[in-house]
Amino acid sequence: MLSRPNHIIRAAALAVAIAGFTLSSCKVTQDYHKPALEVPSAYRVPDSIKKLEDSVVVSWRDFFKDTVLERMIDSAILGNLDMKETLKDIQISDQYFRRSKAQAGPEADLNVAGVNKQFRSDNYYSSASSGWYDKMGGTPPRNMYVYQSQFINSFDMTWEIDIWGKISRIKEAARASYLESAEARKAVQTRLVSEIADNYYMLLMLDEQLAVAKRNLDLRKSTLRMVELQYISGEVTALAVQQTQSQVLEAGELIPHLKREIAVKENVLQMLTGNLSASVARPRHLLEIDSGDVTPRMPLYLVENRPDVLASEYALIAANADAGVAQAYRYPNISIDLTGGVNGMLAKNWFSIPGSLFGGVIGGITQPVLGKRKLKTDYEVAKLKRDKAEIAFQKTVYQAVTEARNAGISISRLSEQLAIAHQEVEVAQKGVRSAVMLFRSGFATYLEIITAQSHELESELNLASLKQQLFSSRVQLYRSLGGGWR
Numbered sequence: 001m002l003s004r005p006n007h008i009i010r011a012a013a014l015a016v017a018i019a020g021f022t023l024s025s026c027k028v029t030q031d032y033h034k035p036a037l038e039v040p041s042a043y044r045v046p047d048s049i050k051k052l053e054d055s056v057v058v059s060w061r062d063f064f065k066d067t068v069l070e071r072m073i074d075s076a077i078l079g080n081l082d083m084k085e086t087l088k089d090i091q092i093s094d095q096y097f098r099r100s101k102a103q104a105g106p107e108a109d110l111n112v113a114g115v116n117k118q119f120r121s122d123n124y125y126s127s128a129s130s131g132w133y134d135k136m137g138g139t140p141p142r143n144m145y146v147y148q149s150q151f152i153n154s155f156d157m158t159w160e161i162d163i164w165g166k167i168s169r170i171k172e173a174a175r176a177s178y179l180e181s182a183e184a185r186k187a188v189q190t191r192l193v194s195e196i197a198d199n200y201y202m203l204l205m206l207d208e209q210l211a212v213a214k215r216n217l218d219l220r221k222s223t224l225r226m227v228e229l230q231y232i233s234g235e236v237t238a239l240a241v242q243q244t245q246s247q248v249l250e251a252g253e254l255i256p257h258l259k260r261e262i263a264v265k266e267n268v269l270q271m272l273t274g275n276l277s278a279s280v281a282r283p284r285h286l287l288e289i290d291s292g293d294v295t296p297r298m299p300l301y302l303v304e305n306r307p308d309v310l311a312s313e314y315a316l317i318a319a320n321a322d323a324g325v326a327q328a329y330r331y332p333n334i335s336i337d338l339t340g341g342v343n344g345m346l347a348k349n350w351f352s353i354p355g356s357l358f359g360g361v362i363g364g365i366t367q368p369v370l371g372k373r374k375l376k377t378d379y380e381v382a383k384l385k386r387d388k389a390e391i392a393f394q395k396t397v398y399q400a401v402t403e404a405r406n407a408g409i410s411i412s413r414l415s416e417q418l419a420i421a422h423q424e425v426e427v428a429q430k431g432v433r434s435a436v437m438l439f440r441s442g443f444a445t446y447l448e449i450i451t452a453q454s455h456e457l458e459s460e461l462n463l464a465s466l467k468q469q470l471f472s473s474r475v476q477l478y479r480s481l482g483g484g485w486r
Contacts, residue, residue, distance in 0.1 A: 082192065093178040106158060109157075118148040119144045122143050151345075154342075169324035172318075176317040176318035180318065185307075199272070209258055247454070265280075286464055286467055305482035306480070309482070316390055319388075322385065323385070326381075343356055403476070414473055425463050428460070434452075
């Protein structure tokens with residue numbers, strides 16, 4: 001215990017100087033190095049996985065170019081519950097990051113107007129405070145005498161010297177966790193945008209299929225009327241009427257099924273946008289949307305800007321830093337405690353200076369020796385978690401590349417199928433017209449009309465389905481290349 005303030009200052013300055021020198025020469029933890037990944041050359045750019053400039057990311061507004069869909073996405077970004085929940089996670093990570101930045105500095109406490117007065121009696125093993133009774137000019141009683149009397153104002157400071165890089169690694173881990181949570185928000189928004197677009201295009205497909213089903217039902221009712229007239233005139237049997245009626249009922253059954261699917265998709269979109277009361281507008285018909293409106297040309301290296309890829313790398317950085325923290329705990333810990341203030345036995349001497357001044361400096365080096373293998377286990381486990389994080393990062397990158405490949409293949413093949421489906425619809429429509437003309441002329445049977453109408457229904461429903469699948473694949477390509485969060 002040093003009583004003079006200048007001794008305290010000198011001791012503290014010396015400790016800081018020694019700590020600073022040691023800090024610059026005793027770093028034992030390993031810095032993070034990006035792992036080398038075997039990514040196909042078609043999807044690879046120099047430096048493997050790296051964060052790209054925001055300017056290369058295509059905005060979803062430029063991607064979809066549909067005002068109705070844009071309004072849905074805007075509403076979802078503001079009202080979706082998953083987005084709100086993720087924003088809270090970011091705020092939590094931000095608070096931890098702010099705290100980590102203050103870890104390198106000292107911890108200080110100010111004790112103002114502290115009073116410590118204790119009383120004891122005859123059977124206690126000690127005696128009364130002689131100093132207190134001397135100052136008060138009295139004789140201490142046998143019971144409930146003043147054992148201790150303190151009136152304190154103090155300032156206490158503790159500083160742990162970051163010799164082995166432990167505190168800096170804690171800060172690095174918190175920063176990586178914060179950035180990971182920010183990328184998680186982008187990932188949630190990307191998924192949200194994709195889900196809204198997928199359900200929107202599927203809703204347009206169901207609308208188109210419902211219109212096809214209604215047209216086909218009207219066409220089959222017209223055929224039924226012709227068959228009934230021929231039955232009356234004796235040209236066909238009752239079996240022809242019954243089979244034609246069966247085809248009408250089959251076509252009619254499809255309509256409520258499609259209406260149910262439409263209502264379900266509308267509910268899904270309302271849930272995604274966070275507005276259960278809003279109506280789902282769709283002024284555009286699916287077959288009227290040009291395929292060129294769906295996506296611009298995008299470079300495949302954008303896969304490196306995917307939020308989940310970046311979040312996975314930040315998780316790896318945090319795991320690497322945690323391993324450094326666990327390693328640093330195995331080395332000696334150096335700390336400095338400074339305390340000072342005024343301490344008087346009587347309340348009237350509370351602020352008596354210099355008579356009530358006190359101070360102290362405590363410096364210590366603590367080296368763990370026997371901890372039941374706790375520190376070694378923590379370190380070994382932290383290294384294994386770091387290895388797992390690297391594997392997870394590699395899996396995320398490979399998954400991203402695979403998704404981009406699959407989406408590209410789907411777009412290419414679906415485009416070919418769509419071109420054939422258009423031709424198939426044209427042929428089926430011509431076949432129905434020809435079958436009706438031949439039936440009226442007596443050169444075709446009712447079975448040929450039924451067959452032609454069934455083929456037309458199937459081909460038109462298939463055309464709408466393929467168009468929706470093409471749009472969905474392009475949305476998935478956009479998502480797989482890291483878009484959707486801007």
